[in-house]
Amino acid sequence: MTARLDQQFAFLNTADRLKQVDRANVLMNNTRPENSAEHSWHLALWALVMPLPQGVDRDRVIAMLLVHDLVEIDTGDHPIDLPHDLDALHRDEARAAKRLFGLLPGDLAAPLLALWQEFEANQTPDAQAAKRLDYSQPMFQVLHGQPPRPDHLDVVRMNLTKGRAAPLAQDWPAIHARATALAAGKPAPDAPDLAARLAFLAEADRLKSVLRATTLVDGSRCENSGEHSWHLAVYALVLADQADKAVNIQRVIRMLLIHDLVEIDVGDVPIHSANGAAHASADTQAAEAAAADRIFGLLPADTGPALRALWAEFEASETPDAIFAKSLDRVQPVMANLMSGGGTWITYAVTYDQLQSRVGQKVARGAPGLWLWVQAQLRPFFAVSA
Template sequence: MTDPTLVQQLDFLDEIDKLKSVVRSSYIVDGSRFENSAEHSWHLALYALILTPYAGRDVDIARAIQMLLLHDIVEIDVGDHPIDLPTDWQEVARQEKQAAKRILGLLPEAQQVSLASIWQEFERSETATAQFAKALDYCQPIIQTLHNARDIPDHVEIVKENLTKGRATCLPARLPEAYHFAASKLGWEHEVIDADFLERLAFLVEVDKLKTVTRATKLCDGSRRETSGEHSWHIALYAWLLAEHAHRPVDVFRVLQMLLIHDLVEIDVGDTPIHGSFDAKAIALKEARAADRIFGLLPQEQGETLRALWDEFEAAESDDAIYAKAVDRVQPLSSNLATGGFSWVEYKVTPEQLETRVGVKVAKGAPALWALLRQRIDAWYDKNAALFATDEA
């Protein structure tokens, strides 16, 4: 019997795929395009993890990460609003409340209440956790602008206005290291910036490149292939919301950390389509070298901690890693079901190959989830058998 709770959760996760199509007004660091709200949300969650030592004792980092993964989903209905344009912010707030009610309303009731509480806490910005999360939300576009490869003087002027008169005036109190860095880059100050903060910032700027890594999977609307940055955001939401279906109890916060960082090695190595042809040992060696370089950008203790977490994910032996690996396989399945089996057709994937390459891992980490998806996958293959017929002429 199909679990209606699981169906609701998967419907919600399909719906929020639309956040990948919401374009913001900030450029990604290489200046090639504007970022979207999904990859922005992933990047912010990673900001919270990396800048944990600067959060303050009253900040709940796990909840801050959840806030930042969730905070922009209302933009699916309302869109992004650049801070430099005349805007009726009260009307935007009203529309966002309606959007939150609709989108979160797709979930089972208990999760509706829980996620609404987190989203509302972020919006009110009254707790230390929400204020830290808000500070990161204001800080990240500033850092991207001041580190941008593109010459964007108009965006620099917006940064100056934001720091002196806008939302970012909170940074000296809430995240002074970020303010002093920005002020130094703008020539307003000449203070020596904390070396530990600069190392963490260099890492966060470097990993912006994950937004340029293209995957085989398409967005659910079929409009383009997704990036590894937005994929990392999406599977973090998958892991959070589907944790009750894990094979064994897991530490959701540890799983979220794994999934925020699991694809960073693709910055150096690129994405390796699971249904493609590749030398697994050679790829593993390249990814290990990439992990050495990328995590080596961080202060030693944090770099070693995250590298160990990445290794744990790759080994897929702990309960947390087994579940994280399962979730990493699930999101592309949902995308393929939504896009007419796009990558299955492209790579001529048989049901038997899908079972071996994907199903085994999903069933191991989330058996009920695989049981439901297998029903949907079997129905799709039955309906589309002609696409895989062998030409014997």
């Protein structure tokens, strides 16, 4: 099991680099470029809340979108409005996919590589649904900008008329008509259900600006809660075998995609900070519940209440799915601190006993074998004995 976890974390720590691949798109508040990890999280959220064609497996689409851009760790992003040698790019991406997924044990590498290849081939209904979302999200990233950038609006207009989004006029006419109207500065067609889902997704963009105390694995900057949520969902894809009890890993992934959305209103409270006790305070819980009511309340009635209940299940941490999701939520920052040379443990002078009580107990509750492996990695840093 030790060698297997070594491989799983070699992949997960490498995946962290996707948070440093900038895209041509910018955040909706225009403060900086969006990165490919944030984009992947936002796309998975689109897949979670948008209507999909009959027969499409929503959870497979989510999984595709979580991993679809990992190859950009090696190849970078390629904006659609610039010329590219597509044959060379496809070769480079295929090579990157084999390298990156090849870091995993074979029984995980093969299905994830196949999932990525299915997305790229764009032949199955699941892949086609994922591609439609991948073509749509960047446009609305622009159209919901505050305000939209004129040069980016030009790209959207080109994309809608003769680019990869043009087929949406037949494949997803409601989204194409709405994007076309907004890009032309005209009122959007009357479609309350679609408007509500897009309003929720636009609000979710703000999570990309909520900074956490934890840094990227290279220590170069603080991680934000959007890319943290993406990374956790990938953790669930890769570490499902570590759950202490039988779990529905698709539900775990859904939980992790939405678990931090309340931080849009409440912010992040580092568990090792002087204010760390606020995590469990009545005031924080009330504020988070109010944020959940507001944010999930943006969605239509057939979607919002179910996601609000899923968030509440995660917070209560009583079901096997929620307990395992909490374990992953606690272990990911540990790995970031280990890889960055201490991170928040140094910032907040954390002791091994504090780490055990604040983090270890929660990880071990849902994934005891995982915590045993992590403890072995911690010993050199904290100089504790076996």
